[in-house]
Structure formats: C-alpha cells, structure tokens
Amino acid sequence: MKRLLFILPIIAFVGLAGFLGYGLTQDPKALPSQLIDRPLPAFALPGIDGPVLASATFKGEPRLLNVWASWCAACPQEHPVLERIAQEGFPVYGIAWKDKPEDSRAFLARFGNPYAGLGMDQSGRTAIDLGVTGAPETFVVDKKGRVRFKQIGPISPEQWEGEIKPLMLQLRAEA
C-alpha cells in the first residue's frame, strides 16, 4: 500500500507529461471545418474578367476551390503548386477574397493564372459562408458538390502528392 502511494505520483506525472507531450504535436490554431461532407454553400460571385463563378459549377467532377488574395503573404508561395495541379489536369477554381480587381489582375499577370474560373468576393461574405479564417485556404469538392477536405494555409508540393492528389483520384473514381 505504501509503495503504491509512492508510485502513484510518478504514474500521474508520466500520464500528464504524455498528455501534454501529445498536445505539443497538435496545432491549436487548426480549426475543424464545419463543411466537411456537407454541400458547398451557395454563392454566385462576379468574375474578374470572365463569367460569374457560381457554386452550381461544382458538380459532376471533383474540383479544387482556392481562396486567395493578392495581399496574402503565403499565396505567391502556393501559386506554383496550383499551376502544377492545373497542368496535371485537375480543375482549380479561385475566389479572390476581399481583393481589388486590379490587384488580383496584377497578381495573376505576375504569377500566372491557374484558375479555370475566378470569382471576386469583395464583401467577404462568401468567405464567411465557407468558414474561411485566413488566406490561402483550399476546399476539395466532390462530384456531388460536397466539401470533402479543407486545407488551411498554402498547399506544399508534398501535400499535393501525398494527400490531396490521391484524394482527388479517389473522388474521380467515386460513382
């Protein structure tokens, strides 16, 4: 009994240390998306030079929806990955979040335009409907128009190869 009482604090300490240690590996800033497995919220945003980008477009084929802005620091870093994704034949759509059309245009002229369709969300209301907390964020939308995955922050080439591309291929194979 005495020995047990002696060991108890050690067990408690190891347990607490393990629990806190596990906490260190988690990102406390990552918020779970409310949209996973739910339909993409309805929106119809004016295009920058082309047609309106509407949520109804996201049907029939898995697509990526990238929320970005010319003022976003991490977006130029992510942009080559988006270009590569588009070149590999996966459709990428964009929402320019609270951005001036001339700034978005200058950004695309400088870094290239991987977007199959682009909407301007100048009020930021669509971004709120999407639960966006910062740019860039990218949604994977399946054939039925449901959100299946949300990436917060820039997509790295490794993430595209290891995580998102396999998911896109799996969604393509889905009925």
Add this chain to the structure above:
Amino acid sequence: MTRLLLALMLAPMLAIAAPAAAVLPDEMLPDPAQEHRARAISKDLRCVVCQNQSIDDSDAPLARDLRLLVREQIAKGKSDAEVRDYVVARYGNFVLLKPPVEGDTLLLWAGPFAVLILGAIGIALWQRRKPATSSADAPLSEAERAELDRLR
C-alpha cells in the same frame, strides 16, 4: 503627499475608462437597443484570426466582417440565439468563447469539479489514516518511562 493626490485624481479616471472596443461608428446600428444586443453577442464570439480576442475587441478585418454580419442579422429581426447559430453553423462551436456543455466539451466543464472531488476524497482518506499512524498522543509505555527516568 503629491503622490497620494495624483493617485486620488487618477483613480476615478481609471474607474470610468472602459476597455477600448474595436467597433467603429460606421458599423453601429441606428437603434441603440439593437446595437446593445449586437455588442453583447459580439463579446461572446471569438475572432477566428486572433483566437483569444472576441470580435468586439479585435481590429482584424475578418472580425469587422463578422461584426457587420451580426448587426445585419439583428436588423433582419433574428433573435440572439439565431444570430449565434448562424455564426456557429459556419465556424463551429470554436467561435463561442463560452462553449456549450456537450459530449466533447464534458471534460472541459466537468474536469475541475472531478479534480476537486478527487482531492476531497484524498484528503478524507489521509485524515482518517493519520491517527492510526501517529503515536504522539499515546501514553508512554513502561520501557519508555524507564528510559526517561534514567535520563533524568
């Protein structure tokens, strides 16, 4: 003396100085009652960019958008609960600075009480065991008395 005077002068000023909120005049609703409700709701909603501030306190552009959204919903005649649900539907329970009591928040809410009860049980056990192990109050044995007499 001058210090005391200064302190006396400063005290009422500090007492009336409310913490500065981020709400700008152009965001406010014309109806003071509605604006009051909007402020109360905003104080309970977390700014998702800065995370440990309410949207009422935060200068982040997204916090401003959410404040405007809260006011827009109130102006539409939505109740406080409906406005809160509208934001929770988009950002989840995380935006509530006071999360509701649910399955996954049970540990958060019940944890402190569980620790308190465990501590109380521990103390009760310890207290009950104490008299048995303590020999301070027991009368001296014959051998001890003899030893004491020898030392005297």
